[in-house]
Amino acid sequence: xxxxxxxxxxxxxxxxxxxxxxxxxSRVLRTPDAVREGTRDRVQAAIRTLGYVPSGNxxxxxxxxxxxxxxxxxxxxxVPDERPDLVTDGGVRVVDDRRHVTQPFSSNLYFDEVLRGxxxxxxxxGLALMVAAGRGSSRDxxxxxxxxxxxxxxxLAQTVPDDLLEHVARRIPVVVLADDxxxxxxxxxxxxxxxxxxxxxxxxxxxxxxxxxxxxxxxIDSPDDMERAAGFRQALADxxxxxxxxxxxxxxxxxxxxxxxxxxxxxxxxxxRGVICSNDQSALGVLDAAGARGLRVPEDVVVxxxxxxxxxxxxxxPLTTVxxxxxxxxxxxxxxxxxxxxxxxxxxxxxxxxxEVLLRESCPPAL
Amino acid sequence: xxxxxxxxxxxxxxxxxxxxxxxxxSRVLRTPDAVREGTRDRVQAAIRTLGYVPSGNxxxxxxxxxxxxxxxxxxxxxVPDERPDLVTDGGVRVVDDRRHVTQPFSSNLYFDEVLRGxxxxxxxxGLALMVAAGRGSSRDxxxxxxxxxxxxxxxLAQTVPDDLLEHVARRIPVVVLADDxxxxxxxxxxxxxxxxxxxxxxxxxxxxxxxxxxxxxxxIDSPDDMERAAGFRQALADxxxxxxxxxxxxxxxxxxxxxxxxxxxxxxxxxxRGVICSNDQSALGVLDAAGARGLRVPEDVVVxxxxxxxxxxxxxxPLTTVxxxxxxxxxxxxxxxxxxxxxxxxxxxxxxxxxEVLLRESCPPAL
DNA sequence: TTGAAAGCGCTAACAT
DNA sequence: ATGTTAGCGCTTTCAA
Numbered sequence: 067x068x069x070x071x072x073x074x075x076x077x078x079x080x081x082x083x084x085x086x087x088x089x090x091x092s093r094v095l096r097t098p099d100a101v102r103e104g105t106r107d108r109v110q111a112a113i114r115t116l117g118y119v120p121s122g123n124x125x126x127x128x129x130x131x132x133x134x135x136x137x138x139x140x141x142x143x144x145v146p147d148e149r150p151d152l153v154t155d156g157g158v159r160v161v162d163d164r165r166h167v168t169q170p171f172s173s174n175l176y177f178d179e180v181l182r183g184x185x186x187x188x189x190x191x192g193l194a195l196m197v198a199a200g201r202g203s204s205r206d207x208x209x210x211x212x213x214x215x216x217x218x219x220x221x222l223a224q225t226v227p228d229d230l231l232e233h234v235a236r237r238i239p240v241v242v243l244a245d246d247x248x249x250x251x252x253x254x255x256x257x258x259x260x261x262x263x264x265x266x267x268x269x270x271x272x273x274x275x276x277x278x279x280x281x282x283x284x285x286i287d288s289p290d291d292m293e294r295a296a297g298f299r300q301a302l303a304d305x306x307x308x309x310x311x312x313x314x315x316x317x318x319x320x321x322x323x324x325x326x327x328x329x330x331x332x333x334x335x336x337x338x339r340g341v342i343c344s345n346d347q348s349a350l351g352v353l354d355a356a357g358a359r360g361l362r363v364p365e366d367v368v369v370x371x372x373x374x375x376x377x378x379x380x381x382x383x384p385l386t387t388v389x390x391x392x393x394x395x396x397x398x399x400x401x402x403x404x405x406x407x408x409x410x411x412x413x414x415x416x417x418x419x420x421x422e423v424l425l426r427e428s429c430p431p432a433l
Numbered sequence: 434x435x436x437x438x439x440x441x442x443x444x445x446x447x448x449x450x451x452x453x454x455x456x457x458x459s460r461v462l463r464t465p466d467a468v469r470e471g472t473r474d475r476v477q478a479a480i481r482t483l484g485y486v487p488s489g490n491x492x493x494x495x496x497x498x499x500x501x502x503x504x505x506x507x508x509x510x511x512v513p514d515e516r517p518d519l520v521t522d523g524g525v526r527v528v529d530d531r532r533h534v535t536q537p538f539s540s541n542l543y544f545d546e547v548l549r550g551x552x553x554x555x556x557x558x559g560l561a562l563m564v565a566a567g568r569g570s571s572r573d574x575x576x577x578x579x580x581x582x583x584x585x586x587x588x589l590a591q592t593v594p595d596d597l598l599e600h601v602a603r604r605i606p607v608v609v610l611a612d613d614x615x616x617x618x619x620x621x622x623x624x625x626x627x628x629x630x631x632x633x634x635x636x637x638x639x640x641x642x643x644x645x646x647x648x649x650x651x652x653i654d655s656p657d658d659m660e661r662a663a664g665f666r667q668a669l670a671d672x673x674x675x676x677x678x679x680x681x682x683x684x685x686x687x688x689x690x691x692x693x694x695x696x697x698x699x700x701x702x703x704x705x706r707g708v709i710c711s712n713d714q715s716a717l718g719v720l721d722a723a724g725a726r727g728l729r730v731p732e733d734v735v736v737x738x739x740x741x742x743x744x745x746x747x748x749x750x751p752l753t754t755v756x757x758x759x760x761x762x763x764x765x766x767x768x769x770x771x772x773x774x775x776x777x778x779x780x781x782x783x784x785x786x787x788x789e790v791l792l793r794e795s796c797p798p799a800l
Numbered sequence: 801t802t803g804a805a806a807g808c809g810c811t812a813a814c815a816t
Numbered sequence: 817a818t819g820t821t822a823g824c825g826c827t828t829t830c831a832a
Binding site for chain 1: 441481484486487488489490491492493494499500501524525526527528529530531545548549552553556561562563564565566575577578579580581582599600601603604605625628629631632636743746747751755787788789790791792793794797798
Binding site: 454468469491494496497 | 821
């Protein structure tokens with residue numbers, strides 16, 4: 067009823083209870099049709115009365131296959147929330163939340179979606195999913211720990227250093243997410259950053275006819291940012307512009323920093339007619355700055371982001387962006403791993419997932 | 434570099450490469466200080482050159498402990514999204530999303546948060562997390578599969594039938610989430626539904642002085658709903674009212690159904706001054722109906738929900754609700770499991786997490 | 801159809 | 817400080 071009292075029953079217990087050999091018990095579990103009905107019933111009865119649950123570890127050890135895939139994510143932020151009390155009544159805190167004091171519940175829904183996608187795909191393929199967040203100093207331990215238990219491993223970009231990854235890849239298939247590391251010899255699943263940004267920027271420049279632009283980039287070491295910047299440059303070239311025609315500013319993908327930079331930008335004389343940001347968080351910061359400066363979006367300045375985070379749907383105005391299929395990223399990762407089970411040899415493969423440009427009020431289809 | 438070619442190296446391989454015994458290899462991994470430095474270095478070198486990753490399964494089998502906890506969630510919905518194209522350009526779809534054609538990215542962030550909480554706590558305790566969604570007919574298989582691999586299992590209410598759970602509980606500690614099943618003999622972690630609803634309803638009746646009420650309940654078999662309804666009745670009693678004074682309607686926790694019911698309610702003559710809903714989705718449906726009927730919220734009718742989903746923060750008007758600490762639910766679950774490791778015997782424990790009433794525009798602190 | 805027995809890769813006494 | 821060895825619980829030939 068509550069916790070188990072003695073050592074869990076094993077095949078041996080079931081076997082003797084049912085008066086058969088352990089091999090037969092195993093067969094009842096794996097290949098029931100290979101056992102006579104009467105025998106099978108007796109074994110199943112024994113399983114019930116004993117409360118037998120087969121040890122997945124022993125099975126994996128004997129069977130050379132775990133049926134589990136691993137997913138390594140960067141650390142989750144633990145955000146202890148601080149909220150003002152209004153009234154306390156019956157032990158339940160009551161908060162005046164009309165100003166949305168409550169934080170967005172999570173800062174990285176991005177990973178949640180990847181996780182969900184991976185879980186879904188794994189389930190459909192009869193695999194279990196083992197998740198771990200690769201934080202802190204114990205990362206090596208975690209990675210080895212997980213790697214030693216699974217048939218394949220999906221790793222979110224920059225979660226794990228290359229050498230560790232290579233080490234692990236000698237044991238099981240490894241696929242890298244959101245970072246095309248074919249050059250490093252890994253399979254990868256990523257998103258078409260360049261095409262997405264190119265399409266969006268082309269919309270701004272070509273269709274809306276905006277040629278006075280600022281580009282708010284991310285941290286220099288971000289592979290995502292590099293690809294997006296490349297897409298942006300292509301769009302410029304497509305329309306006879308060069309980077310020289312654009313005010314380029316480097317942020318850190320964060321909202322606060324973006325607000326600062328945009329404030330400087332807007333105060334610095336000629337306000338650009340459009341601000342292209344390399345991610346949504348930055349774009350939200352730009353919206354903040356525009357609001358503070360009294361600039362209307364999109365009438366005075368259009369603003370675009372990249373990612374498709376939820377907050378962008380609810381911002382004022384709603385944010386035009388390039389939406390990444392995060393759930394699909396997770397699914398594709400599991401698929402890539404399973405592919406490798408069959409195709410143990412062969413060159414690394416890179417899956418590129420399509421993105422979608424979502425035109426919302428901050429940079430509408432037409433002005 | 435890419436996939437591994439031969440059978441993965443084992444302790445034996447490492448041992449002979451380093452010229453030591455397998456026990457020494459094991460020691461280097463588990464208790465490095467018990468090995469002379471020179472030896473240790475040789476072993477570590479061998480590990481590197483061979484690309485050795487210890488088998489977690491073998492270790493768990495030999496060591497009687499897996500270091501993994503399992504989390505069983507109900508199935509995730511797979512929502513294939515349909516969106517209208519606006520333009521296609523360079524292979525990237527461009528969508529006019531000014532009307533928010535895009536769906537909320539996920540329908541059950543609730544579980545995502547639980548999952549994240551569990552992951553966080555597990556990580557802090559040096560445990561890995563194995564997730565599975567208990568869907569479909571193969572549920573028994575999945576449950577057994579997971580249960581056979583982990584040291585403890587957290588199960589979201591109603592994901593798994595009781596008998597299966599009892600079976601599993603004979604092997605490992607099991608804790609049930611969001612459903613107090615102490616009576617069934619399981620440890621549980623749940624949320625104080627009754628107190629939350631009681632506090633919220635007391636605010637509506639006592640502080641705002643609203644006595645013309647409708648209560649939109651959920652499905653009859655929902656334990657959550659029952660507790661919330663009980664809390665509501667208490668609030669009524671606290672203020673000298675009875676259920677006879679209230680229009681009670683049964684919905685299904687869904688938005689669409691709630692909208693229908695509320696429409697009927699509003700069209701049926703006397704419009705109640707307040708509608709208390711047993712969850713947020715329903716409350717959103719009521720807001721829809723009120724809007725369609727031309728009723729102003731909160732001026733004509735106040736509306737409250739329960740859960741604290743994100744959508745409620747962005748609705749028009751923002752939804753007053755009772756916020757459940759979902760992440761904390763996951764964390765507490767892992768803690769409860771770990772507790773059981775120490776405390777193998779003893780009566781089941783029930784952890785009750787506090788909720789918070791968030792007063793937003795749909796039912797403000799004062800009218 | 802069923803049983804006997806040999807591992808799977810590792811940990812943990814127990815020896816040395 | 818290091819080696820030997822007996823399992824951990826299961827799958828899987830190979831025999832019967």
